[in-house]
Amino acid sequence: MSYKARKCGVRFEPPAITLLYETTDGKKRTRIMPIRNFSKFSDYTRAAEQLKNNPRHKQYLEHVSLKQLERLYNLLRGHLKGESLKASLDRIQRENTVNPDEDLNKLDDKELAKRKSIMDELFEKNRKKKDDPDFEYNVEVDFAQEGAASCGWDEDSEDGF
Numbered sequence: 001m002s003y004k005a006r007k008c009g010v011r012f013e014p015p016a017i018t019l020l021y022e023t024t025d026g027k028k029r030t031r032i033m034p035i036r037n038f039s040k041f042s043d044y045t046r047a048a049e050q051l052k053n054n055p056r057h058k059q060y061l062e063h064v065s066l067k068q069l070e071r072l073y074n075l076l077r078g079h080l081k082g083e084s085l086k087a088s089l090d091r092i093q094r095e096n097t098v099n100p101d102e103d104l105n106k107l108d109d110k111e112l113a114k115r116k117s118i119m120d121e122l123f124e125k126n127r128k129k130k131d132d133p134d135f136e137y138n139v140e141v142d143f144a145q146e147g148a149a150s151c152g153w154d155e156d157s158e159d160g161f
Helices: 044-053 066-080 085-095 109-126
Strands: 003-011 016-023 028-034
Touching (some): 003 066, 044 066
Antiparallel strands (some): 003 016, 016 028
């Protein structure tokens, strides 16, 4: 039997991941997956991977992304640390966005890989594919030159280059 996930959320007391799904025959059901042995010091990425690969829940979580499960576990960890829901959501939002003014050369390898995965995810989300209705093959854009300093190297020279 195949299951299609509709909504996925977290319950704080007692800790659990709640999944609203639909079966192939159209019935809507709820599955509550209790979270055991998870504390405010636990690694949420590892816990999300373990839940997604758990044989009891694997078929139900097939259409739920690992990123979403990581965010739910991160939200639960914030709750266990005593953070408010709003503070946890704001922290998770900051962690999952890339600051354009941040110097990525100063980050360690783990943080840099995290930022790159966030940028890759955003790129794939915004990328136009050949099948999209507003796809254009060759797009030419003239950018305004307001306040741009002129450089000698980019002007046409007498050499013809």
